[in-house]
Amino acid sequence: MAQKNYTQYALLGLLTTGYHTGYSMKQMIDGSLNHFWKISYGQIYPALKMLVDKGYAEVKYTSQQGRPDKKEYYITSSGKEALKQWLKQPVQELPIEKNELLLKLFFSRQQDKPTTIKQIEIYHEKLLERYNTYEGIKKMILLESSEHKDAPFWIITLDYGLSTTHAAIDWCIKTKDTLLNLKEEE
Amino acid sequence: MAQKNYTQYALLGLLTTGYHTGYSMKQMIDGSLNHFWKISYGQIYPALKMLVDKGYAEVKYTSQQGRPDKKEYYITSSGKEALKQWLKQPVQELPIEKNELLLKLFFSRQQDKPTTIKQIEIYHEKLLERYNTYEGIKKMILLESSEHKDAPFWIITLDYGLSTTHAAIDWCIKTKDTLLNLKEEE
DNA sequence: TAAAGCATGTAACCGGTTACATGATTAA
């Protein structure tokens, strides 16, 4: 499997952490990986099919009383091998996050100062919300899943989100100040 | 124009900062916006055409001696209005940067510790490189373009990159330490 | 003489989102 099928590797990885249905994998990603990964059902179900085609996963059909039928996927040994191969490949390039606020800011000379400051304040609020969400997830993991073998790695990724979000929050405060001291022109 | 045509707004914005050809806009983006925006010619030329169709830009053909012909685009007053309307729309949601390293880290229990640490070291190096690049661009703007009316806004966006990259670098150092103190299991 | 820079463009492809479709159970 080529290096670029991130979606397939993400699902392959989730199979090793105890998530076995497309539905539960989506939930896991939305809940605990959402600071650095997201995914839609439109990707998940075709991707799972491809994993089976490649022999990296196997399906077990389970019919439940009063619930829709389940397709439970399990990683095969060749799937595990493929995952390990991918894990050790060094990351080739840093992500470039497209940032709408920064794009707007870049052209904000075209706009009056109060409107620009308002923009930053709204962004600031959203960052605080995000920070609290991450903290909440971290506390929950420490309380409820600290015994889970993957937990230390989950915490590490959350700390990345907490650190960079914190830095962004500080930047908001500093930037508001900079803008206030910037003389406007017509 | 809908809120989502970021590419078109980015180009519209660049028209106000003194970049008028597809080629020079691409250069500007690669050189000074690349920490939060990137673009390919495959997007630029069709998008410029659309801006003209909408009446937001006008073309002036210039033939040069010994160089290919140029198409110079200029923003119209209705284009300026559309840009302003977009600038003041608050950012609806924070960007989720898909991060390959974090994805790998999330599943790194499947891998031995030294390999994981190596991954972080490589990422660390790339972050330092990026940090230095941003610092270089900032210094260059302060030295050579400090008179440019947009310069204060360029600096602000660079500071965002510097702050968050710095935070990521600190996280690398801390995480390496955490991993070293983490007892491995088989 | 080869590579890099200037300059514009298109077609094929690909990853991902959104909307749609289905259908049962349980909690408010």
Add this chain to the structure above:
DNA sequence: TTAATCATGTAACCGGTTACATGCTTTA
């Protein structure tokens, strides 16, 4: 009775990348 949760899937669409095509000039 309505909404939410569980559960799986497809088709249309869209934004963006890559590869390809052209061609002249300047620098190494």
